[in-house]
Every structure is written in structure tokens, then in C-alpha cells.
């Protein structure tokens with residue numbers, strides 16, 4: 001069980017309420033695939049991932065980026081039981097998709113960078129701290145069912 005301060009709760013909710021999922025999701029996943037090219041191995045059926053421009057313009061990457069970002073809504077709505085909320089998704093990524101759990105952090109970092117770029121000066125150190133804490137809990141929860 002993670003303790004959240006009022007500031008953390010309101011900041012996290014505020015970031016997501018203002019987020020344009022259809023932009024942030026695709027950009028974050030695309031960035032992850034470009035910056036950490038080994039993450040492309042899980043998306044062999046996504047067609048052309050040949051270079052950064054192809055990845056950024058790939059409609060399957062964009063669609064999946066939205067799916068992943070909407071996956072974070074579950075954590076947002078269950079901030080007091082993120083671990084339980086992600087138990088099933090953790091099993092899926094581990095046992096079916098065989099995604100190396102280190103990659104969760106990489107994607108989370110790309111998401112942070114995209115959000116920071118969108119928020120500009122509003123992404124203060126305090127705001128970043130709250131957002132990173134939320135993502136750290138998500139990352140750790142998604143990695144829980146690995147053994």
C-alpha cells in the first residue's frame with residue numbers, strides 16, 4: 001500500500017485530466033521504440049519500424065500507444081490498490097507477451113519526457129516528483145507477477 005499526499009493525488013489527477021491521450025500515448029510509445037530499439041522486438045507484427053520517421057508515422061504504434069496510456073487509467077482510478085489492479089496485466093506481459101519488465105521503466109521515462117515537453121514550465125520539480133512516484137508504482141506493480 002502506497003501513501004499519497006493530497007498534493008500528489010491532486011497533481012496526478014490534474015496531469016491526466018489535461019492530457020491529450022491521442023497525442024501523448026502514440027508519442028511515448030514511438031519514442032520508446034526509437035530510443036530503446038530492442039523494445040521493437042515485441043512489435044514484430046506492427047509493420048514498418050525501419051527508422052524514427054517510420055515509427056513516428058506507424059498507425060499501429062499510434063493505436064497501441066493509446067491502449068497503453070488508457071491502461072494507466074486503471075491505476076488512476078485505483079490509486080490505493082495499483083498492485084491488485086495490475087495483477088492480471090502483469091501476468092499477461094510476463095507469461096503471454098514475455099516482455100522484459102525492465103522495459104516498463106523505459107516506457108515510463110519516455111512518457112515523463114513527453115508530458116514534460118507538453119506541460120513546459122508547469123512541470124515543476126514537485127510535479128515531476130509526484131508523477132514519477134505514480135509511474136514507479138505502476139512499473140513495480142506491472143513487474144509483480146514475474147518470477
Ligand code: HNI
Nearest residue numbers: 039042043067068069071072097099103104107108138142
Ligand atoms: Ni503493454 C498489450 C498496458 C508497457 C508490450 N499493454 C497491452 C495492453 C495494455 C497494456 C492495456 C492490452 C492488453 C489486452 O489486450 O488485454 N503496457 C501497458 C502499460 C504499460 C505497458 C500500462 C506500462 C506503462 N507493454 C509495455 C512495454 C512493452 C509492452 C514496455 C514492450 C516493450 N503490451 C505489449 C505488447 C502487447 C501489450 C506486445 C500486445 C500488443 C498486441 O496487441 O499485439
